[in-house]
Amino acid sequence: MDGGMDFSGYEPGGFYDEMFEAPGRARPGWALLKDKLESLNPGELGTRQSAAEKAFYDLGVTFTVYGRAEGTEKIFPFDIIPRIVLASQWRRIERGLTQRIMALNLFIHDVYNGKEILKDGVVPSDLVLSAQGYFKECEGLSPPLGVWCHITGADLIRDHKGEFFVLEDNLRSPSGVSYVLANRAVLKQTLPQVFAASKVRPVDEYPSLLLDMLHAIAPQRADSPQVGLLTPGVYNSAYYEHSYLAQQTGMELVEGRDLVVRDGYAHMRTTRGLVRVDVLYRRVGEDFLDPKVFRKDSLLGVPGIMDVYRAGRISLANAPGTGVADDKVIYAYVPKIIKYYLDEDPILPNVPTYLCSNPKERAYVLENLEKLVVKPANESGGYGMLVGPASTAAKREEFAMLIRQNPRNYMAQPTIMLSRAPVIVGDHFEGRHVDLRPYIVYGDKIKVLPGGLTRVALVKDSLVVNSSQGGGSKDTWVLSGDG
Amino acid sequence: MLSRVAESIYWMSRYLERAENVARFIDVNWRLALDIPEQDEQWGPLIMITGDYGDFLERYEEGATRENTLHYLTLNPGYPNSVLSCLRAARENARTIREMIPSEMWEIINAFYHDAESVARDPSAFIADPAAFCRRAKQYGLALGGVSLGAMAHDESWRFFNLGQSLERADKTSRILDVKYFILLPSLQDVGTALDYIQWTALLRATSGLQAYRHRHGRIAPQKVAEFLLLDQEFPRSVLFCLMTAQRMLHEITGSRLTYFSNPAEKDLGLLCAQLSYTSMEDILKHGLHEFTDNLQTRMNTAGNAIFTTFFDVIPAIDQTAEQ
Numbered sequence: 001m002d003g004g005m006d007f008s009g010y011e012p013g014g015f016y017d018e019m020f021e022a023p024g025r026a027r028p029g030w031a032l033l034k035d036k037l038e039s040l041n042p043g044e045l046g047t048r049q050s051a052a053e054k055a056f057y058d059l060g061v062t063f064t065v066y067g068r069a070e071g072t073e074k075i076f077p078f079d080i081i082p083r084i085v086l087a088s089q090w091r092r093i094e095r096g097l098t099q100r101i102m103a104l105n106l107f108i109h110d111v112y113n114g115k116e117i118l119k120d121g122v123v124p125s126d127l128v129l130s131a132q133g134y135f136k137e138c139e140g141l142s143p144p145l146g147v148w149c150h151i152t153g154a155d156l157i158r159d160h161k162g163e164f165f166v167l168e169d170n171l172r173s174p175s176g177v178s179y180v181l182a183n184r185a186v187l188k189q190t191l192p193q194v195f196a197a198s199k200v201r202p203v204d205e206y207p208s209l210l211l212d213m214l215h216a217i218a219p220q221r222a223d224s225p226q227v228g229l230l231t232p233g234v235y236n237s238a239y240y241e242h243s244y245l246a247q248q249t250g251m252e253l254v255e256g257r258d259l260v261v262r263d264g265y266a267h268m269r270t271t272r273g274l275v276r277v278d279v280l281y282r283r284v285g286e287d288f289l290d291p292k293v294f295r296k297d298s299l300l301g302v303p304g305i306m307d308v309y310r311a312g313r314i315s316l317a318n319a320p321g322t323g324v325a326d327d328k329v330i331y332a333y334v335p336k337i338i339k340y341y342l343d344e345d346p347i348l349p350n351v352p353t354y355l356c357s358n359p360k361e362r363a364y365v366l367e368n369l370e371k372l373v374v375k376p377a378n379e380s381g382g383y384g385m386l387v388g389p390a391s392t393a394a395k396r397e398e399f400a401m402l403i404r405q406n407p408r409n410y411m412a413q414p415t416i417m418l419s420r421a422p423v424i425v426g427d428h429f430e431g432r433h434v435d436l437r438p439y440i441v442y443g444d445k446i447k448v449l450p451g452g453l454t455r456v457a458l459v460k461d462s463l464v465v466n467s468s469q470g471g472g473s474k475d476t477w478v479l480s481g482d483g
Numbered sequence: 484m485l486s487r488v489a490e491s492i493y494w495m496s497r498y499l500e501r502a503e504n505v506a507r508f509i510d511v512n513w514r515l516a517l518d519i520p521e522q523d524e525q526w527g528p529l530i531m532i533t534g535d536y537g538d539f540l541e542r543y544e545e546g547a548t549r550e551n552t553l554h555y556l557t558l559n560p561g562y563p564n565s566v567l568s569c570l571r572a573a574r575e576n577a578r579t580i581r582e583m584i585p586s587e588m589w590e591i592i593n594a595f596y597h598d599a600e601s602v603a604r605d606p607s608a609f610i611a612d613p614a615a616f617c618r619r620a621k622q623y624g625l626a627l628g629g630v631s632l633g634a635m636a637h638d639e640s641w642r643f644f645n646l647g648q649s650l651e652r653a654d655k656t657s658r659i660l661d662v663k664y665f666i667l668l669p670s671l672q673d674v675g676t677a678l679d680y681i682q683w684t685a686l687l688r689a690t691s692g693l694q695a696y697r698h699r700h701g702r703i704a705p706q707k708v709a710e711f712l713l714l715d716q717e718f719p720r721s722v723l724f725c726l727m728t729a730q731r732m733l734h735e736i737t738g739s740r741l742t743y744f745s746n747p748a749e750k751d752l753g754l755l756c757a758q759l760s761y762t763s764m765e766d767i768l769k770h771g772l773h774e775f776t777d778n779l780q781t782r783m784n785t786a787g788n789a790i791f792t793t794f795f796d797v798i799p800a801i802d803q804t805a806e807q
Contacts, residue, residue, distance in 0.1 A: 058586075234579045243582045253582070258487050269486040269797040271639065271736065 029483025077472030096348030133323025213443030225278035261304035496647035498573035504655035506620030526552035528665035653725035
């Protein structure tokens with residue numbers, strides 16, 4: 001080959017391709033990037049890809065893989081071709097997510113207070129009260145500003161027509177935002193000219209958004225509240241992110257054992273004695289938060305912290321109990337929830353969902369397992385699910401049994417042919433399936449970070465983008481115009 | 484700063500210093516074995532100075548052969564003070580505070596650890612000639628000192644790093660001196676002979692102090708060597724120098740004035756420094772060198788415990804369980 005790599009042999013296939021509307025014809029906003037990539041000298045793209053990987057290694061951007069002994073840190077695979085989102089597309093995403101978070105927050109508050117939506121029969125009471133994310137200990141609570149879900153990382157996908165759908169809401173403790181920031185830092189060095197010419201909206205404000213929100217929800221509206229990030233510790237898969245966010249915002253990175261409840265307040269143990277903590281960004285699940293209230297065997301939490309929280313002397317983000325709206329079965333009701341609280345139609349649609357608790361829908365699911373994706377209500381990270389078209393008869397039999405045993409715990413969705421974007425494979429480009437996880441911060445108002453984590457299934461033909469299942473990531477460029 | 488973070492830095496530093504010093508012990512003994520070919524190699528004294536001889540005998544029936552001793556002190560993963568165990572512990576501590584330490588420091592810790600690990604995978608060359616690994620261990624140690632001095636902000640975490648390092652170093656220098664106590668001369672008449680001289684020289688080499696000693700005292704004289712390693716005010720591995728450094732770090736952390744104390748740690752260390760500052764070698768020899776260093780080690784342990792209760796265990800763990 002005379003020139004460098006080009007897209008002449010690139011086959012968009014029968015999928016919605018993010019970059020090409022037809023073979024060789026780039027979509028609006030992508031032409032500049034295509035020209036730049038094709039103008040590079042032979043080998044140059046590979047060199048830049050290696051340089052980017054080395055930069056991640058040097059930055060120490062890693063995640064931990066469970067189930068292995070020492071040396072478990074791995075680099076999150078990264079593809080240097082960015083994923084582009086036009087300003088007009090982004091406006092819709094932003095409006096849709098704002099609407100959704102607003103409604104979900106009202107829902108959570110209602111569930112723990114008046115329960116109007118349950119009384120009105122819009123969402124079945126038994127589904128909500130049996131959700132793993134529902135905690136009766138949170139009944140009657142009213143967090144500062146009425147906000148429960150301070151940090152959300154919704155998963156969006158596009159189908160074969162390019163329509164955006166919300167796949168999951170992730171209201172508990174979404175991770176990955178550190179990769180958004182690291183991807184951007186590295187890509188600015190990797191493709192500086194095309195980056196500058198593309199007028200990409202910055203994501204660097206995230207640490208400030210986070211810190212402003214944590215200050216806004218502080219209990220006494222003190223001038224400078226003491227803020228901490230509560231991590232399960234160094235063995236947690238997202239520890240790098242915890243340490244990175246603490247470093248970027250200047251908040252203390254604390255573990256449960258660093259905190260103690262005294263005289264009705266939560267304190268950190270420091271070399272100069274106890275120091276009061278006003279706000280905690282918790283990356284520890286409710287289950288483990290307070291052994292006096294939740295799991296008694298938890299060593300990660302702080303005994304007595306729920307009493308401090310109930311007394312309004314510490315703010316917790318996300319608020320305990322938020323997970324009730326992050327149940328994959330409750331998910332099916334989100335369009336109704338939006339309608340109920342806001343009297344609006346959802347801007348971003350849900351993926352059609354069949355609930356196995358409903359006898360008619362369950363029968364459909366059991367008859368069509370080979371066409372559907374089956375998910376348990378409370379797993380994350382792509383664990384414990386069945387991708388019908390790629391499954392064996394034995395696996396389907398196993399899931400049929402699981403569903404019959406515990407129908408409440410399962411839902412199913414049609415297998416969506418996720419959109420694809422090109423990645424570098426050796427000396428050429430190939431399409432791989434992608435999703436998009438934007439991050440939403442809710443303090444005194446809802447803010448959507450213009451960007452997000454584009455996760456990519458690096459395994460050919462795979463539809464699972466989770467990092468624990470062989471996924472990688474791309475930088476996401478939200479353009480300030482429509483290209 | 485958080486007590487846990489301070490404690491991690493302190494122990495990371497202590498474990499690194501300990502790993503380096505165990506290699507230094509081995510180095511002295513190896514030099515002696517090489518320099519005195521007519522005498523059988525003596526490895527037992529190395530374990531006696533650690534205070535873990537009983538534990539050793541339980542694990543190795545054939546006793547203190549070269550192979551057993553080197554394996555125990557350097558590579559045994561079940562012995563918490565072996566070089567490999569110390570490095571593993573140092574690295575675990577470092578991992579939890581990675582955002583606090585310079586990346587160069589993390590790299591050296593990793594390199595040191597991987598080096599020891601690869602020796603452990605195939606120890607035959609090391610058992611045959613431990614000198615090369617010992618030299619590398621010393622270099623890692625010196626490199627870590629350089630990074631802490633030149634790449635770490637000289638803030639509270641740096642002071643805890645130095646506090647741990649200097650207390651550990653003081654303890655280990657006193658134990659290096661003990662090697663001479665435990666090691667046997669073939670007969671009484673050998674005192675003051677070339678053999679005796681070689682042994683004292685080996686102690687100085689093990690502490691990287693031979694040249695500094697020569698500049699200061701010239702001829703090798705047993706009493707002077709002991710004085711140099713215990714009481715010298717300028718040699719950075721002497722016990723007094725290390726304790727003075729530890730004391731200064733402590734007062735910089737609390738902000739209290741040097742000749743006063745505001746907590747038990749300052750009191751213990753202050754007393755120890757004052758006593759050593761106003762002690763002569765004659766006083767020490769009157770009580771016996773070994774008895775003196777033994778007492779010193781006990782008191783340094785007490786000071787270490789006081790540091791724990793003062794800074795790391797703000798609300799004692801036992802108190803907390805009572806509250807649940």
